[in-house]
Structure formats: C-alpha cells, structure tokens
Amino acid sequence: MKNKTLAAWLAFVGGPFGLHRFYLHGLSDTLGWLLPIPTALGLYGVERARMHGLDDGLSWALIPLLGFTIAGCALTAIVYGLTTPEKWNARFNADAPSDAAPGRTGWITIGAVVISLLIGSTVLMASIAFSFQRYxxxxxxxxRKISQ
Known part of the structure; x- marks a missing residue:
C-alpha cells in the first residue's frame, strides 16, 4: 500500500534525489535514477559560484538546474497531495478499495501541498530571475566587447 501523504512529503523533501519515485515505482525506476543528475550539476554550479564568483559563466548556467529540479519536485508533491483518493488507490493501490486509507487526504498531506507551493514557487521565480539576469x-x- 502506497501512502499518498508519504509520497507527497518524499517528493518535496527528497524529490531532487528521486526518493518519491523509488517509493512509488521501486529501485528499477529510470527517472528516479536520473533525477539526481541535474541536482548534482546545480550543486556543482553553486560550488563554482562560491569559488569563482557569480561572474563564472558555467555557474550561472548550472545553478538554475537545481532550482528547476526543486520546483518540479515541489509541483509533483502538489499533484500527489491533490490527487483524489479514488485515483490514487486505483493507480498505486490497485488491490485496495477505492476509499482505502493510504489514498486519503489529511492535514499532513495539505501541509505538504502548502509548503511545496510556497517553497516551489519561490525557488522557481528565483531561478528564472537569476537565469535571465545572468544571461x-x-x-x-x-x-561591449564587440563595440570596442
């Protein structure tokens, strides 16, 4: 039985590392194994910015990868949290009745949705602003180089 609340929190907290994908689809999930790649590249961009400053061209190209991955995982947490119990149980708990407890939405699930909306939208807007500013x-x- 796959719990919707746990999946939403895993998508928000551990989503950039694919934890929600491994929880729902198992360790053989390809997307779960691919999610840490943009996360690691974004973290590398942050480290390059700390070492070389924000004028480093590679860092401003890599940092948004981290932000977009976090925002995408927050969106996934919102989608999981707002899925109806019937759809959740039909997809992830096929043997259970449509109103089984793991698919129900509680206050902890709503908390995951609210926090994901707050943090995800903030990170998304910051990533877009940072990307465009640096670009x-x-x-x-x-x-200036061409005109001189």
Missing part, C-alpha cells in the same frame, strides 16, 4: 548581463558584456 542578459552576459549579453551586455559581449556587446
């Missing part, structure tokens, strides 16, 4: 600063610098 346009890079374009201005390249334009």
């Amino acid at each position: 346009f600063e890079h374009q201005v610098e390249e334009g």
